[in-house]
Amino acid sequence: MPVISSTQRKPILVSLVVFILVIVFFLSPYQSTSIAPSSVPPKNVVPHEFVMPPDEEQFKEPAWKNTTRAKAAFVILTRNSELDDLRKTIQQLEARFNSKFNYPYVFLNDEPFTDEFKELTSGLTKAETKYGLIPQEHWGYPEWIDVEKADKLRHKMGKDGILYGDNLSYRHMCRFESGFFFRHPLMLEYEFYWRVEPSVEFFCDLDYDPFLYMKENNKKYGWTISLLEYESTIPTLWETTKKFMKEYPQYIPENNLIDLISNNGGGSYNLCHFWSNFEIGDLKFLRSPEYTAYFEYLDRAGGFFYERWGDAPVHSIAVGMFLNQSEVHFFNDIGYKHAPFMHCPISRELQKKCHCDAGENFDFTESSCMRKWISVTE
Ligand code: GDP
Ligand code: MN
Known part of the structure; x- marks a missing residue:
């Protein structure tokens, strides 16, 4: 048996080590010129996952850098005299949301907007601003209304101390917001709207696009405050609605939200409504055959003038009748105040x-x- 001396063993060991190093080199990711995968960090660099919490959100681009936008606009019905209150709003x-997303504004009025109004509102935003006059047929008595009867009943509601009881322009406003703002020529190019009023306040930074959220999640109606309506303003609204449901059963899906607006399966209205001074909604819903039929039915019944039906209960009852739960969204993250109530x-x-x-x-108070x-x- 040949004996290997210690002097002979050394070169064999050295070539074995060299051989192993060469194999390791060829199997290693460092042999390529591409950047090493992040799982093998360069020496002395602490991978960020050890320093930062594992929150994927913070590595994403901010939502407003995505140039995708919905076809959407703010819609603001207002008078020239409300300019200062509106400017605050x-x-x-802009600060909370729109300076980043740049959605256009549509201002609507039953009188022409003044140059001052246009200058001092457009100056507050980089976004497009449009100013529309409301056509007379959307802000006046329809021919079937008995004006004398309407006057008499209105004065009586005023004497009875009902809020806006004797106010005619308020009635035109409620009818317009119920049935016409989404048919105004300036609104026709849009698919979604966000309703805004003078004096309302926004308290929370909104870093995503709520219109895209609505669109991508098939939401038709979004709200922040819900409350009880004054019954004296809508004495026959529910009876009229029940007649409508009987006559148009094809429009009433089974899986709707009637239990939100009625505590007895539709027998009576529980007065719950979404406060419509804030709404983010799908205009297709308001332009749909079922909503159109409902609005026309109510309009014919005359309650916008003989009583004082508000656009808030009208929209909300429509939501309850026509939509299902997944189509309605509570915007909990939009801090909002329309005096005297706030959602925070x-x-x-x-x-x-x-x-x-x-x-x-306001959310957990008695009237919410x-x-x-x-x-x-x-
Ligand atoms: P409230 O929120 O129910 O107390 O009613 P508001 O007075 O705030 O009116 C609701 C919205 O309609 C606001 O955006 C007002 O600016 C607007 N509005 C009310 N009445 C008129 C009106 O006669 N003309 C115009 N152009 N806007 C009105
Ligand atoms: Mn208001």
């Missing part, structure tokens, strides 16, 4: 982007319908 809306998100996580006082949140919403949708 627009400046907040109470979760700590959402509060990080807001400056409102959650103690003022939030509990009803939760019981119906959970």
